[in-house]
Structures are given as C-alpha cells and as structure tokens.
Amino acid sequence: MSHWVFNGIRTGIKTSAYPRRPETAAGVTPGxxxxxxxxxxxxxxxxxxxxxxxxxxxxxxxxxxxxxxxxxxxxxxxxxxxxxxxQSYEWALQPGRETGFVSAFKKSINICVVDAGDCGSCLNEVRQLNNPYYNIHRLGFFITPTPRHADVLLVVGPVTDHMSLALQKVYNAMPTPKLVVAVGVCALSGGVFAESFACAGGVTDVLPIDVEVPGNPPPPLAIIHGLLVATGRKAPVDMPATPYQSGGSGP
Amino acid sequence: MALLLKEQIDKRWPDQAKCTCTGGPHLYEITCARETLAELCGWLFIDMRLKFATLVVEEASREWRLRYIFYGGAGAVWVHVLASSPCSEESFPSIVESVHAADWHEREAEDMFGLTFAGHPRLGDFILHDDAWQENVQPMRHHFDPQMAIRFRKPAADWRPHRIVQEEGAFVMPVGPKFSGATESVHFLLETVGEDVIRFTPRLFYKWRAIEKLAEAKPAGRVLLLAERFAATTAFAHGLAYCQAVERICGAEVPPRAAALRIFLAELERLRQHAGAIQEICESTALVVAASGAGIVEEDLLRISGELTGHRYLFGMLAPGGLLVDLPDLACQRALRGSQQVLRQLEKLEARLRVSSSFLDRLEEVGLVAHQVATAYGLLGPVARASADAHDLRREHPYSGYEKFQFEVPSEEEGDGYARLRVLFAECRQSVRIMEQALDTVAGGSVCRSFPFRAGAALGWAEAPRGATFHWVRLDDQGYIDRYHVTAPSFANWHGFHAAVENFAFQDFPIMLASFDLSVSEADR
Structure with missing residues (x-):
C-alpha cells in the first residue's frame, strides 16, 4: 500500500492560488x-x-x-x-445588510449543504470544493453533515415543495449566529424551474439570504468567493441597479 | 425476428391485437385490447426478451392513450403497445406481474393522472408524497389547476413509513432527505434487526420539479433548456435525446459536422461523469489518495469542457437541427489531447487500485446484482453491463452516426461493486476511442440546419452516461409542446437498487450507493 503515499506526494501541488492570486487556468468559469x-x-x-x-x-x-x-x-x-x-468568477453579492458575523467566525466556518431540488450541477461544483484543485480546508472552510455544527447554510436548488420543510428544519437546527448562502440561479430566483407549481421561486421565499452566488452552476471559485464574502474576507461585487423581483424567469 | 414478430402476434392474438409496421422498418405499433395487454406485454418482455423503455400516458380529448414502449431483442426493434379507453374509464390492467420493470412507471401514472392499474401490488405515495399532498391531486391532467391544488391542501398528518419486516426487534432506520456532506436529497428507509439491511425502500421525489408539466404549451426551443437542466451532470445526453425527438417529428436532418461533434461532446461528458463516479467510489472506501487523483481528473475534464464549449457542463451547445455554435477543429484537437492525457491518469489509477487489497475487500462481492435481477428490473447503463446485461443504445439503436464508429461495449459477469468499477474504467477507454474517431471523420460545413415544425410525436433516445434515456415529445404544428415525458436511467436503477443492498451490512451501504452512480435529479425530474 506504500505506493499510494509515494504516488500522492509525486502528484505535487495542484491547488489554486486563489484568493491569494487570481486563477488563470482555462475553463474554470462559464463567465x-x-x-x-x-x-x-x-x-x-x-x-x-x-x-x-x-x-x-x-x-x-x-x-x-x-x-x-x-x-x-x-x-x-x-x-x-x-x-x-x-470570464470572471468573483460574483457573490450581498443583498442589503452586512452579514453580521462576529470576528471569531472570520477564520474558520463549518458549512451545512442542503440540496433543495438542485439539478446536480451546483452540487457537483460544491463537491469539487474538496478536491485538490480547490481544497477549501486550506481556507478554514469545512463541510459538516450536521446542522448543529454549522455556521453557514449553503443552499442549492429552487426549493421544491417537498424540500421546503426539511430546509426550514435544517435552518432552525443551526445555532446562531448563522448565515444563508444561496448558490446558483435556481436558489436565487428559481431559474428555469421558477414557474413550476412544485417549486418556490428560490430560497428567499423560505429563508432570508445573506450571500448570493449567481451562475448555473457557479464554478467552484465563485462559491469560494461567496464563502469569503460571507466571512467578510472579500468584498461583494456591486449590486445591479434595481432590486431583483421574484418569479417569472422560467423558459 | 422483425417479420416473425408480426406473424406471431397475428397468430397468437388474431382478434385482440393488431400489429402494424408504421414508421420505418424497425418500428412496430401494436394496438391491443385491454384484456390482452398484460399477456402481450409479458410475452414481449419474457419470451421475446425485449427491454421495457417507458410507459407514456397521454390524455387526448376523448380518451386515454397508453403507450408501452419496448425495444431491443434480436432484430433491434422498437415495439409500441397501444391501449386506450374512454376518459371516463380510469382503470387499466397492470402489467407488473410479468413486466416488473414497469412497476414504477405505473405508480407514476397513478400519481400524475389518477389512473388505477388493477393488480398492481402497491400504488400511491410515490411522486406526490402523502405527507405533503392529499389524494386526487393529478398534476398532469389537462384540467389541473395548481392554485386550487395548493389552496386546498390536506396532507396526511398520520403518514407512517411503509414497513415490511415484522420480526421482533425490527426497526426502521430513516436516512435523509438531508444526510452526509454534499449529497442529493433522498430519503432511505433501512429496515433491520441489527447489523444487516434486511429491507430497503427509497423515498424519492423530494426534488420533483414537475418539468413535464412545466414543458407543456412551451415552444420546443425553450423546452430544450429544461431538458438540459433537469439533471445537469448529464445535461448533454438528455438534451441530445430531446433534440433527436424533435428532429424525428419534423423529419429534420442534422448536418454531418454537427452529428460528429455531438458524439464528441457526448463522449466527453461520459468520460467526465465516469471520472466523477470513480471518484465517489474511491471516496466511499476512504481511500483518500485515489479519491484525490480521480477528483483531479474530474476537474481536469470539467476544465477541458469549459475551455472547449464555454460551459463546464456543456450547456448551450445543442439546438434542434444541430449545434448552436461551431467548434474550431484546433480547439477540439486540444480537448482530445487533454482527454487522452486524462485517460492515461485513469489507467494508472486503475492499475494501482487493482493491487490495493484493502480497497478491493470493500468492493468485491458487495452489492451483488444477479443477471436475472438486472433483466427483470430493466436496469440500465454500467450497472446492467456489470451484471452481464451488455445492452447499449449506441450499438443496438445507433443515433447521430454511432454506427460508423468502432467501439466495444464492456461488460462483466460478477455484478458486484468491483465489476461496476471495472466497467466504468473500460467505458472511459472506449469514450476516448470514439472521440478520436469522431475528430478523424468530422466533415466541414455548417452545424445547424433550421427546419419547419410539424405536428406529431416521437421518441428520442440516447445512451446517457448512467444508461439509456428516453424522451417522448408530442408537438403541435406551431412547434409547441403538447406532451413531454422523460424516462431517465436513474429511474430504473433506483427501482432495482434495493436488490443490491438488501442482506448486506450497514457499513457497505455508502459503497454500494457510490458504485451504482445514481442521480436523484434524473429520477425526480
């Protein structure tokens, strides 16, 4: 079994330099x-x-x-x-208020991920966060299975009818202070599913959102930017001129 | 076989069934009396060894039209068994006794349309959860009014999980819908008396977004966006099946360049999805270096896809009639070189995994699926091929020009987790082989030919990374969708998954789950 150790070391460092330096590799973002x-x-x-x-x-x-x-x-x-x-990836927005996280949460946070009807791509990009290219542990971010340990609730998907209650229960089970990071266009506005009677029009219909990460799906770097914004380590990008209105963006 | 089929049906059911060969030499439509339905479908499934694709229910103005679609067999045929009844008659005979693969399809039709299937052992509480919706909400009916359905909502407050094991000390271990790190939402009921999972019942449709309803009365071009996005880890395959259905209805030809590039992209997606599945298997056994290695490969392929098409999951490439945008040959060559490099990494990984005894101990003889089980449940894709059920639509019902390419359909005998892993690796090799040939033969010219819409209905199919996917589309003459029905491979594989996990220890469950590479969003829609 020692060949694994040798092989692991020989792979070298793959990890992105972001946020220290911008990531310049091709294909890291859909733009x-x-x-x-x-x-x-x-x-x-x-x-x-x-x-x-x-x-x-x-x-x-x-x-x-x-x-x-x-x-x-x-x-x-x-x-x-x-x-x-x-072709950027620093997309995260903060709708309105400051996140209000105390400084103790700046360095390290635990993240609880809830799939509220996602198509699989946002979730797959969240999965990539733990692979060597992105390795969010180096930034003090950890994905936790239990809401009891979580500081940040990361929601993907438009919040389907059947997941609405589960999502609220996860939120209520989290200790305060807590933040909600909505990842992907579906979580922000329902995306292509917004018109469906079996879906809400995004997380706002169920929970207050603190950080928004647009994209369908947002690439891992955009999700990392969202988490950095949540912890106050990066500035959010400017809000678009008029506030977003819920519903009605389906095909 | 093709001629034989018609002759045998005429002989066996001279008055009850009428077999016609309508659209092309391989498509048979059998109009069948209701009382013969179960017998005829059973004969097709068991005696003729056809595979069951899907059940399409359509509500016409005066009657119900049910279409049971079978395919395969020795002559590579498509057989549509049609049954109808007046709208007032909402009961059909169930075919599950002989066609077990149709089990969930009938449950779905019961939930969505309010049809009953006489003789089905268990209907209800399927797509619409009883603890969220009352009975007699029928979302796919034309007269369905979501406002009313939501306003008069009366969930069953006393809902309890369906329990099978009644032994002393037996209990149900509920898992989900939110469980573990970053997983899709699904609920498992694991029944046990201690160490082993005795019965397993998945409760799906937490992520049901009703895309089939959403598609109705929308233009065909817009519904493509839904077809790509309902299960986006395999977006291209689903989009392709949908486009092919629309093109078949309208008799549209895809330019040769677009057909070859479609195959190139479909195989790139398969390679990436298989790398992701391999990563999950390594991770489920806690072999960290291997999981990292496969994770690097998966991200490499996501970046190759992103660099080539702009999007890491290949959104926005397809259009009915071809592709939305041409890809430069140089960029394709670059993507191919990248994929070949990635394949070498995967082969190294496979060689190392093959000699890692602690890893193999977790996979070998775990999650066994016997060949008979795979056939009876109609399992699809790599899962079926690992149980010696070597069916592949690319080979048997080729589309987009697959018949011109040399490739193998890998299969294994054992039907355990390790067999499934080996099939994934072998298919990665074949995918790169197809990609090479696609670029060798790609012609010049345009990539999209527009066409006028016409009314009609057709089935589109594709071999998605997880198995065969079927998209039934009915268009009106303006190019708007009348009925859209999606049957994704994970729907069949979730149905059969319980056979693999039962009578295994709890700690093997995550490994079996990973080795099945199931997608919840594909099944839920």
Missing amino acids: LPRGRKLDAGEAKALMDTCPAEVFRLEDGRVLADVRRCIHCYRCMRIAPHPALWE
Whole structure:
C-alpha cells in the first residue's frame, strides 16, 4: 500500500492560488454576460434572445441582471449584436445588510449543504470544493453533515415543495449566529424551474439570504468567493441597479 | 425476428391485437385490447426478451392513450403497445406481474393522472408524497389547476413509513432527505434487526420539479433548456435525446459536422461523469489518495469542457437541427489531447487500485446484482453491463452516426461493486476511442440546419452516461409542446437498487450507493 503515499506526494501541488492570486487556468468559469451600449432596436433583438429576462434597457445602455442568467449563451451565440461576456468568477453579492458575523467566525466556518431540488450541477461544483484543485480546508472552510455544527447554510436548488420543510428544519437546527448562502440561479430566483407549481421561486421565499452566488452552476471559485464574502474576507461585487423581483424567469 | 414478430402476434392474438409496421422498418405499433395487454406485454418482455423503455400516458380529448414502449431483442426493434379507453374509464390492467420493470412507471401514472392499474401490488405515495399532498391531486391532467391544488391542501398528518419486516426487534432506520456532506436529497428507509439491511425502500421525489408539466404549451426551443437542466451532470445526453425527438417529428436532418461533434461532446461528458463516479467510489472506501487523483481528473475534464464549449457542463451547445455554435477543429484537437492525457491518469489509477487489497475487500462481492435481477428490473447503463446485461443504445439503436464508429461495449459477469468499477474504467477507454474517431471523420460545413415544425410525436433516445434515456415529445404544428415525458436511467436503477443492498451490512451501504452512480435529479425530474 506504500505506493499510494509515494504516488500522492509525486502528484505535487495542484491547488489554486486563489484568493491569494487570481486563477488563470482555462475553463474554470462559464463567465457571465455584461451590459453594453446599444440603440433601442439592437437592444430589443438582444433582449428577445434571452429566455431568462436578464437584460433591460436603461438610458441607451443594456444592463444585465446576472442573477438571472442560466448560461444558455443565446445572447452571445445567436443575437445579431451579441452581449459582452466576462470570464470572471468573483460574483457573490450581498443583498442589503452586512452579514453580521462576529470576528471569531472570520477564520474558520463549518458549512451545512442542503440540496433543495438542485439539478446536480451546483452540487457537483460544491463537491469539487474538496478536491485538490480547490481544497477549501486550506481556507478554514469545512463541510459538516450536521446542522448543529454549522455556521453557514449553503443552499442549492429552487426549493421544491417537498424540500421546503426539511430546509426550514435544517435552518432552525443551526445555532446562531448563522448565515444563508444561496448558490446558483435556481436558489436565487428559481431559474428555469421558477414557474413550476412544485417549486418556490428560490430560497428567499423560505429563508432570508445573506450571500448570493449567481451562475448555473457557479464554478467552484465563485462559491469560494461567496464563502469569503460571507466571512467578510472579500468584498461583494456591486449590486445591479434595481432590486431583483421574484418569479417569472422560467423558459 | 422483425417479420416473425408480426406473424406471431397475428397468430397468437388474431382478434385482440393488431400489429402494424408504421414508421420505418424497425418500428412496430401494436394496438391491443385491454384484456390482452398484460399477456402481450409479458410475452414481449419474457419470451421475446425485449427491454421495457417507458410507459407514456397521454390524455387526448376523448380518451386515454397508453403507450408501452419496448425495444431491443434480436432484430433491434422498437415495439409500441397501444391501449386506450374512454376518459371516463380510469382503470387499466397492470402489467407488473410479468413486466416488473414497469412497476414504477405505473405508480407514476397513478400519481400524475389518477389512473388505477388493477393488480398492481402497491400504488400511491410515490411522486406526490402523502405527507405533503392529499389524494386526487393529478398534476398532469389537462384540467389541473395548481392554485386550487395548493389552496386546498390536506396532507396526511398520520403518514407512517411503509414497513415490511415484522420480526421482533425490527426497526426502521430513516436516512435523509438531508444526510452526509454534499449529497442529493433522498430519503432511505433501512429496515433491520441489527447489523444487516434486511429491507430497503427509497423515498424519492423530494426534488420533483414537475418539468413535464412545466414543458407543456412551451415552444420546443425553450423546452430544450429544461431538458438540459433537469439533471445537469448529464445535461448533454438528455438534451441530445430531446433534440433527436424533435428532429424525428419534423423529419429534420442534422448536418454531418454537427452529428460528429455531438458524439464528441457526448463522449466527453461520459468520460467526465465516469471520472466523477470513480471518484465517489474511491471516496466511499476512504481511500483518500485515489479519491484525490480521480477528483483531479474530474476537474481536469470539467476544465477541458469549459475551455472547449464555454460551459463546464456543456450547456448551450445543442439546438434542434444541430449545434448552436461551431467548434474550431484546433480547439477540439486540444480537448482530445487533454482527454487522452486524462485517460492515461485513469489507467494508472486503475492499475494501482487493482493491487490495493484493502480497497478491493470493500468492493468485491458487495452489492451483488444477479443477471436475472438486472433483466427483470430493466436496469440500465454500467450497472446492467456489470451484471452481464451488455445492452447499449449506441450499438443496438445507433443515433447521430454511432454506427460508423468502432467501439466495444464492456461488460462483466460478477455484478458486484468491483465489476461496476471495472466497467466504468473500460467505458472511459472506449469514450476516448470514439472521440478520436469522431475528430478523424468530422466533415466541414455548417452545424445547424433550421427546419419547419410539424405536428406529431416521437421518441428520442440516447445512451446517457448512467444508461439509456428516453424522451417522448408530442408537438403541435406551431412547434409547441403538447406532451413531454422523460424516462431517465436513474429511474430504473433506483427501482432495482434495493436488490443490491438488501442482506448486506450497514457499513457497505455508502459503497454500494457510490458504485451504482445514481442521480436523484434524473429520477425526480
């Protein structure tokens, strides 16, 4: 069995330098659309290609509400005047208030992950957090099976009807102070499932959200950014100009 | 066999069943009287050794139309058994006594449409949980009104788990829906008298998002977004099956370049999903270095997918009629080189695992699935192939040009966890082999050909990483969806999973779960 030890050491260090340095490897993020300057006709053509109502026109500028983006790439691939695309991964937003975590929680937190109807991709990206490329233990983040030990509730999925009660029970079982991090477009707004009668329109309908991580799914680096924002170690990105309204983004 | 089938049916059931060969040489439609239904389906499943794909229920304006779809056999045929009854008649004979694979399909139809299946041993409390919904909510009926259903909600407050073991000292160990670290939500009822799991009942559909209802009256292009996103770890395979259904209805041809690139991407997805499954198996046995190694490979493949297509799970590539965007040949070559490198890592990992006795002890002879069980439950994908049930849609009912490629369908005899692991590794090799051939033969030209919609219905299928997936689509002439029915491989594999875990010790349960590579979102929809 000693070959495992030898092999493990020989693999070398794979871990990303983020957040110390930006991650530059290709394929670590699906990116997000950005707004651009377009005249009314061009803007309408762009907005019509988007099934998730990401874009809106304001003062001759097309603005993008990235929290609604489902990564269908229609705006980039079939719109006559395509949207600009940004290959970033620092996406986490803080809707409104400060997280209110005391400084004792800055260095190390335990995370309880609840799948509230996820399609599997957000959860798979959460799974990647523990693989050597991301290794969130080095940042003091630990995924815990029990809500009793958890400081952060990480929710993926649009909150299906059948999971709503379980999600609330997990939240209530967590000691205070506690934060809710909603990961993925479905958890933020219901995503493509928002219109379903068997789903809520995101976590906001059930629990207060402290940190939002957009993306369908957000890549592991974006989730790490969300956790860093939750602990106050990174600044959130700016909020889009108008507040998000629940419901109605399904295909 | 094909001709034989029609002759035999005409001879056996001269008055009760009518067999016609309608769409192409391999598609048979058998209109069947209700009282012959069970006998005929049993004959197809047991005597003719066809596999059961799915049961499609459609509510037409005046009648119920049930379509039992079988496939395979010696002549690689598709057999649709059609039964109908007036809308007022809501009972059909159950076929589960002979076609056990149809068990959950009938339970689903009962829950969604309110049909009853006479002779089915256990209906109710399936998709709609009794502790969340009252009886007679039938979401897939046309007249269903979600507002009313939600407003007059009366859950069964006294719901108790279904118990089978009645011995003294027996108890139920409930697990989930939230359990362990980052797992999908599902509930297990493990019945035991001590050390061993005696009976296992999964309670699924905590993640039911009603995508089939959501798809109704939506344009076909929009429903593709749902097909990709309901089970996104295998998004491309499901999207592909859906697109093929729409293309079949409209008689659309996919340009050769798009067909080859579709195969390239489908195999890239299979490779990535199998690497993820291997990672989970290593992790379930707590072999950390191997789990890390497989985790590195999985992330490498996610990055290769991301670099090639923009998206790590291949969203936004498919379009009805081809692909949404062309991929440059150079980028494909790069992705192929990356995949070949990854395969070498996987082969090294396999060689090391093969000589790690403590790892093998946890997998060998654990979670046994006998060949007969795999066939009776209609298990699919690598799980079935590890039990000597070597079916593969890519080989038997090729689509998108798979018939042009050389590849093997790996299978094993033992049906244990280690056999399933070996099948996963062997399929990774075949996937890279197919990817190489796809790039060798890829033609130039456009990648998408638009086509006019026409009314009709068709089945689309694909061999997803976890097994065969079937998408039934009915379109109206404007290209809007009338009925969308998805049968994903995990639905069948969850049904048969209990046979593998029963009479094994508790500590083997996570390993068996990992070696089955089950997806909850695929089954729940």
